[in-house]
Amino acid sequence: MEFVLEPLADYACHTGEGPLYHPTENAVYWTDIPNGRLFRYKLETGEHEAFEIGRPVGGFTLQEDGDLLLFMDQGAIALWSPGAELDYVIEEISEELDSRFNDVIADTQGRVYCGTMPTARRAGRLYRLNLEGTITKLLEGIGCSNGMGFTPDRKFLYYTDSTARKIYRFTYVAATGELKRQRAFVVTEEGGGVPDGMTVDSQGNLWSTRWDGSCLVGYTPQGREFARIPFPVKKVSSVTFGGPNYDQMFITTAGGHQKETDGALAGALFRLTIAGVMGVPEYVSRVGL
Template identity: 30%
Template sequence: MAPDDAIEDVPTSVLSAERCHLGEGPTYDAAIGTAWWFDILGRKLFEAHIATGSVKIHGLPWMASALARIDAARQLIVTEDGLYIRYLADGRMAPFLPVEADNAATRSNDARVHPSGTLWFSTMGRKADPRAGAIYALHRGQLSRLYPDITIPNAICFSPDGAIGYFADTATNVMHRVPLDPATGLPVGDAVPFIRRQGIGGIDGAVVDRDGLIWNARWGGGCVDLYDPSGRRLRSLRVPARQSSCPAFVGSDLSRLLVTTAWEGMDERARAADPGHGQTYILDVAARGHAEVDVRLGP
């Protein structure tokens, strides 16, 4: 197990120098070589072609935090008042399903698609209000609330075979593990504490590679922690911004790691002391990543 203060430097580049107030929700469409992520508080959607480094920024009418590919023409967007279908051809948005639309105190947060095509996504209080958030599952178009009373839901990710789900509450710094039906992505047992983060920083967004290793961004720690399936921390890889928020595998062989960051809650002095704040990075980590799964909206 790596010592808590042992953080490795790996080859790192800036993908986008645009400073996200709250960068989150990266995902990668391997079919077109394009990464997507959000500035939740800035109401922006980023689109980056990884091979060329070309980045586009799309303004949004509301806060959004995550995206899942439906097919070559459509995406599902997780927003502050529910789920929308976005059409790639023109960026048009169409309402799909309201979620907590009548609750002005909450917004969306972390999300990930299970290997079965079921989408797990979350909500939280706009001011991180205690226990105001929840984790939901969208299975074949049907919505269910899996875990209520979460303050800052994060680290939603799944084992490669779909038999295990992970999620965390950053407020308690505990990642949970839950057995799932691989065919549906729905729980078949109780969630139990799996990793209890101690020391500097908090458990934020995460993704699992082909070997079942968990790559977890550490908010306030300026790094990505790598855990094995038993919960043992193997490595910590430096991110050039203190508030690293979420990773995603990118590139033609899915061996590189895109990491979003944020300057939320940082005053002018803190931002000056953290010159990489809010930028979006690519770490060359030789990961054995896998492509994101399309979300299934029907049978």
């Protein structure tokens, strides 16, 4: 498999996560979760910059009007754009005051599936943020809620529980946002890192990053591994497609606070191009619009 892997911007992120392509700006955004910063890389010029949010951002979606919808600590959700103040949709969720969101995805209708981290007293959860700004709890007992992605035919949603080392597949009901018929799609091997963020390409192949596994793994729609791309860092955290033709993959990494053990480029944003592999645009959120 022919591929080119290159670092684009190294902000030494503690936990670089959630890359997302903004087609109007031809730019990629990503977050350093615990440090409360967002970053933007402009594809045309290679310029990049950091924005101080002031609180942890576990994930975000692109709104239909071009704003970002940030999912933060204590269940807080807010609209944001460069230079603007946070405009809260939800200020807190009483059951998540000691937790934070971790990885989110907009669905075909503009709703958002959003997971939370476990705490010392309970496991993580998966919620659905509805168009009018209400929130619905979908799953409990999650070890570590992580990467999600839709199949090209919109019939299924993949969902990662890193602690369980499993990527599940749900039947997705677009009309209601319900998730049904959960089954394990992939169970990853022990000792090779844990599955973290993920995306799905135009052919329905799933691409899953490996935290502490130094790689990106490709699976066919039947769940068979067919590719393993090595990275020069330990913690490969999330991946998305972007660029005008969606033929580039943008991958976040973590461990920038411990480069001596996790690699000289730990915490950097990478670009990966693989011959013949293309993605599709992510769905946009329409919360409150």
